[in-house]
Amino acid sequence: GWSVTLFAAADRRGRAIYHSNVMLSRGARFALVCVEAIAPGERDRILAALSEGRELISVTYDQMERFACN
Numbered sequence: 001g002w003s004v005t006l007f008a009a010a011d012r013r014g015r016a017i018y019h020s021n022v023m024l025s026r027g028a029r030f031a032l033v034c035v036e037a038i039a040p041g042e043r044d045r046i047l048a049a050l051s052e053g054r055e056l057i058s059v060t061y062d063q064m065e066r067f068a069c070n
Contacts, residue, residue: 007046008039012061025069030055034064 009017009024017023023034031050035058038046050056059068 005046005049007042009034009037010039011037011065021070022067023064023069024050026050027054029053030057032057032059032069034059034061034069036061037064 009020011017017037023037025032031054033047033050033056035043035047047056
């Protein structure tokens with residue numbers, strides 16, 4: 001039941017995020033995501049996909065850097 005969704009994400013310095021679990025954690029009822037890390041042109045699409053049937057919880061760059069999504 002999984003699907004692949006490609007998107008670009010970067011840290012606050014503009015460096016590509018090397019693995020999605022750094023900025024995203026998806027569960028059955030909620031998803032933690034650093035919204036500001038997602039490329040602006042892709043945010044709406046990714047947030048729509050993540051929010052299907054689950055609550056979205058946004059984390060900041062500071063929280064992401066402290067591994068909140070891991």
